[in-house]
Amino acid sequence: MKIDPDRGEPEEVAGAESVEVGASVMRGGMSRRRFSQVLGAGLLVTVRWDGTAAQSGQSRSGRGSPRVAARIHIGQDGAITVMSGKVEMGQGARAELSQAAAEELRVPAGRIQMVMADTRLTPDDGITAGSRTTPSTVPAVRQGAAAARRILERLAARRWQVAPAAVRARDGEIVEEATGRRLSYAVLAGEGDFAVAFDEAIPANVEVTPVREWKVLGTSVGRPNGRDLITGAHRFPSDLTRPGMLYGKVLRAPSYGARLGSVDLTMAQAMPGVVAVRDGSFVGVAAPTKQRSREALAAIERTAEWAPAPHPSSDDVYDYLRRRASGGVPANPFAADLDAGASLLRQTYRTAYVQHAPLETRAALAEWEGDRLTVWAGTQNPFGYHSELARALGLTSDRVRVVVPDFGSGFGGKHTGEAAIEAARLARAAGRPVLVHWTREEEFSWAYFRPAAVIEIEASLDRQGRLASWHFVNINSGGAAVDTPYRAGKTRCRYVPSDPPLRQGSYRALAAVANNFAREAFMDELAAAAKADPLEFRLAHLENPRIRAVLEEMARRFRWAERMKSRPPEGVGYGLACGTEKGSVVATGVEIAIDPAQNHRIIVRRICEVFECGAILNPDNLRAQVEGCILMGLGPALREEMRFKEGRMLNPRFGDYGPPRMSDLPELDIQLLDRPDLASAGGGETPIIAVAPAIANAVYHATGHRIHALPIRLPA
Amino acid sequence: MEKTIALTVNGRLQTVTTDPARPLLEVLREDLGLTGAKLGCGEGQCGACTVLVGSRAVASCITPVGDLEGRSIRTIEGLAPSQTLHPVQQAFLDEKGFQCGYCTPGMILATVALLEAQPNPSDAQIRARLEGHLCRCCGFPNILRSVRRAVRAGGATP
Ligand code: FES
Ligand code: FES
Numbered sequence: 001m002k003i004d005p006d007r008g009e010p011e012e013v014a015g016a017e018s019v020e021v022g023a024s025v026m027r028g029g030m031s032r033r034r035f036s037q038v039l040g041a042g043l044l045v046t047v048r049w050d051g052t053a054a055q056s057g058q059s060r061s062g063r064g065s066p067r068v069a070a071r072i073h074i075g076q077d078g079a080i081t082v083m084s085g086k087v088e089m090g091q092g093a094r095a096e097l098s099q100a101a102a103e104e105l106r107v108p109a110g111r112i113q114m115v116m117a118d119t120r121l122t123p124d125d126g127i128t129a130g131s132r133t134t135p136s137t138v139p140a141v142r143q144g145a146a147a148a149r150r151i152l153e154r155l156a157a158r159r160w161q162v163a164p165a166a167v168r169a170r171d172g173e174i175v176e177e178a179t180g181r182r183l184s185y186a187v188l189a190g191e192g193d194f195a196v197a198f199d200e201a202i203p204a205n206v207e208v209t210p211v212r213e214w215k216v217l218g219t220s221v222g223r224p225n226g227r228d229l230i231t232g233a234h235r236f237p238s239d240l241t242r243p244g245m246l247y248g249k250v251l252r253a254p255s256y257g258a259r260l261g262s263v264d265l266t267m268a269q270a271m272p273g274v275v276a277v278r279d280g281s282f283v284g285v286a287a288p289t290k291q292r293s294r295e296a297l298a299a300i301e302r303t304a305e306w307a308p309a310p311h312p313s314s315d316d317v318y319d320y321l322r323r324r325a326s327g328g329v330p331a332n333p334f335a336a337d338l339d340a341g342a343s344l345l346r347q348t349y350r351t352a353y354v355q356h357a358p359l360e361t362r363a364a365l366a367e368w369e370g371d372r373l374t375v376w377a378g379t380q381n382p383f384g385y386h387s388e389l390a391r392a393l394g395l396t397s398d399r400v401r402v403v404v405p406d407f408g409s410g411f412g413g414k415h416t417g418e419a420a421i422e423a424a425r426l427a428r429a430a431g432r433p434v435l436v437h438w439t440r441e442e443e444f445s446w447a448y449f450r451p452a453a454v455i456e457i458e459a460s461l462d463r464q465g466r467l468a469s470w471h472f473v474n475i476n477s478g479g480a481a482v483d484t485p486y487r488a489g490k491t492r493c494r495y496v497p498s499d500p501p502l503r504q505g506s507y508r509a510l511a512a513v514a515n516n517f518a519r520e521a522f523m524d525e526l527a528a529a530a531k532a533d534p535l536e537f538r539l540a541h542l543e544n545p546r547i548r549a550v551l552e553e554m555a556r557r558f559r560w561a562e563r564m565k566s567r568p569p570e571g572v573g574y575g576l577a578c579g580t581e582k583g584s585v586v587a588t589g590v591e592i593a594i595d596p597a598q599n600h601r602i603i604v605r606r607i608c609e610v611f612e613c614g615a616i617l618n619p620d621n622l623r624a625q626v627e628g629c630i631l632m633g634l635g636p637a638l639r640e641e642m643r644f645k646e647g648r649m650l651n652p653r654f655g656d657y658g659p660p661r662m663s664d665l666p667e668l669d670i671q672l673l674d675r676p677d678l679a680s681a682g683g684g685e686t687p688i689i690a691v692a693p694a695i696a697n698a699v700y701h702a703t704g705h706r707i708h709a710l711p712i713r714l715p716a
Numbered sequence: 717m718e719k720t721i722a723l724t725v726n727g728r729l730q731t732v733t734t735d736p737a738r739p740l741l742e743v744l745r746e747d748l749g750l751t752g753a754k755l756g757c758g759e760g761q762c763g764a765c766t767v768l769v770g771s772r773a774v775a776s777c778i779t780p781v782g783d784l785e786g787r788s789i790r791t792i793e794g795l796a797p798s799q800t801l802h803p804v805q806q807a808f809l810d811e812k813g814f815q816c817g818y819c820t821p822g823m824i825l826a827t828v829a830l831l832e833a834q835p836n837p838s839d840a841q842i843r844a845r846l847e848g849h850l851c852r853c854c855g856f857p858n859i860l861r862s863v864r865r866a867v868r869a870g871g872a873t874p
Binding site: 090092222223227230231233236238289291356357359360409411437440628629631632653654659660662663 | 737738739742746751753754755756757759761764791792793795796808809812816819821824846847849851852853855857860
């Protein structure tokens with residue numbers, strides 16, 4: 001979904017390209033035979049999604065080519081199965097997609113069986129990221145399920161020799177309204193040749209149930225496998241075992257860019273049960289226990305000789321990135337022709353490299369059968385992983401299968417296949433299945449990072465205190481939410497890549513956190529220069545009605561105007577921020593206190609957030625995502641920063657890195673605005689983007705110090 | 717040097733013959749097939765590996781198995797031996813006190829230990845007890861709601 005920058009309204013999501021119907025007993029293609037093996041005979045509906053609904057910006061499949069977005073199968077035993085390439089990592093896709101199918105098939109969500117993220121069974125629906133499941137996969141599943149319902153209705157009508165309009169799906173059965181006679185989906189799915197049920201082709205855009213009639217969507221369906229999570233029965237990728245499995249471990253360079261010279265494997269190879277391999281710069285071991293694999297690797301480490309390479313430190317990294325800005329840092333073209341009486345303000349903002357630090361680190365179990373490879377792994381990108389593996393191991397795609405069990409969170413950090421490639425290489429060498437489960441230190445050092453940013457803004461105010469020009473440059477961290485929602489006479493916003501010293505990739509909301517931090521902190525500086533209240537100043541420049549709505553609602557709940565009337569108590573401050581990204585809008589207000597007893601620590605006491613992402617699909621899940629975003633956002637705002645020097649991470653431990661904990665939990669007042677009239681957008685990212693700037697603005701309010709960097713540090 | 721160590725795990729006597737320096741977490745997961753306790757850091761800083769030794773919640777990732785001769789250990793798998801959930805588990809299920817669920821066994825066992833020692837803890841006591849437990853999904857509000865519900869439901873005993 002794209003946002004029209006002027007109006008901020010989401011475009012209608014494009015419809016399905018086609019809905020394909022077939023019997024899974026059919027002789028048809030290989031894939032159908034495979035489904036019938038797995039799911040038994042029945043009705044199979046395949047939804048193709050056209051390119052406009054493709055993964056924006058990150059898609060591996062080309063835009064414009066319809067691809068299979070979901071499959072829905074109704075078996076002769078009545079089982080309803082949805083097959084989706086999406087993964088579940090705590091964000092709630094499993095519940096949401098079963099709700100979508102259940103709604104259209106008129107059954108409770110518990111009747112739907114989800115098969116997710118298995119590259120042999122499920123369609124390639126792209127990566128699970130960018131808040132795409134809600135606006136893209138949910139509509140596809142709804143269309144497919146609505147088509148299936150329509151087929152079942154027609155089959156029943158034909159059997160009874162009545163008009164299709166005389167029958168209706170209800171609770172897993174087709175019912176004839178007039179007589180009350182009924183046929184179960186199971187019986188109808190046994191009909192066999194579904195094509196003859198139609199005297200017309202199924203339209204590409206099957207009508208789906210309107211929001212006002214939703215019974216399953218819009219309700220707080222819980223995680224379908226929730227019970228397994230609280231009993232310990234669920235097997236996360238790192239919990240999996242296979243007969244004869246070994247634990248793998250890989251030799252890491254002592255510093256970034258160091259090259260391996262000589263290394264001696266003989267000590268490790270002499271240990272009982274240990275396999276040790278070297279293949280170029282890849283050195284690893286596999287052993288019957290993790291303990292033995294650590295010992296074996298330690299023996300190898302002692303013999304390894306490395307040639308280090310120069311690497312900047314985290315203190316120098318901002319200059320480093322700025323100097324390497326691709327094509328140089330663009331100058332502000334508006335600075336030269338300021339109107340009389342206008343004032344020009346400029347500021348530079350920085351945000352640090354941070355780690356996603358999912359609680360389950362990268363884990364992959366690889367097993368070979370001849371030249372066929374199966375990998376079970378925690379990744380947001382099963383199909384990308386699949387091709388990465390095929391490439392790295394020289395296999396054709398049909399020799400690889402990637403299965404993704406529900407895993408221990410990602411936040412944009414699990415798109416790459418390092419652990420799987422390592423496990424596959426070790427498993428090939430050992431002739432046995434191998435599990436590679438990264439240590440916390442490996443995850444902190446060798447996974448990719450959310451990029452550091454240098455952001456330069458210049459803006460001018462006219463004599464009336466209105467924004468006359470706005471020039472915004474993000475160096476290195478990305479273009480998400482780089483455009484300003486505020487009206488200015490002249491505007492230019494851009495992202496300039498650099499040549500980063502660390503691996504970097506996506507993170508919850510990507511660069512929208514950095515860009516929104518810089519913009520919203522600077523908006524407060526501009527408001528002060530214009531002698532305006534921060535809320536009033538924003539509203540005076542804000543046209544997007546959805547942002548205005550959340551901002552005004554937040555200000556009302558947070559009693560902004562009242563709070564601004566009097567001076568807050570010593571050491572206390574209030575701040576606000578707002579923004580939009582990925583089709584949703586957010587506004588955040590915070591109250592902070594500086595605690596002189598705790599070395600002037602910033603205590604976030606209270607957060608009020610109003611969030612709107614169209615029609616709400618699952619209120620409890622959305623609330624959990626919003627709460628998770630807010631609290632996760634406290635980390636990089638207050639403490640989280642990867643510090644490095646001479647190519648080594650200095651703080652690759654939770655204790656030194658400082659992610660949010662229970663003691664950081666402020667009083668929360670969260671309001672979710674439901675907009676049944678708007679298409680649903682994802683809610684797992686945007687709620688994070690206004691947290692850091694609201695805190696920064698509150699810190700200024702409390703201390704008089706403007707904040708120009710994340711994490712926020714007060715002068716000593 | 718391997719040693720034979722006798723432990724009671726979830727009410728059953730088990731003997732393991734292994735290097736006594738191995739962390740309890742790895743013995744539970746690799747030797748006994750109990751994967752409910754998770755590795756989150758291996759350094760005692762996240763609580764994902766929490767199990768109960770006697771009545772105390774401990775970080776099994778930094779507890780050498782050799783120190784546990786004769787001790788009684790409870791893991792998440794042993795909390796609800798029948799179909800009925802432990803009240804703390806039920807409370808986490810009812811309040812949706814998990815997102816990815818990776819921290820959840822540790823959170824639940826820490827709560828069980830807290831409520832066994834103090835059936836009616838204040839919010840401050842709950843927060844203090846869970847301070848060592850990271851949830852990277854940052855589901856702390858629902859976790860707190862879950863613990864409060866468990867307290868209301870009468871706490872620790874099934
Ligand atoms: S894994 Fe034991 S405390 Fe983190
Ligand atoms: S639920 Fe994911 S770490 Fe707590």
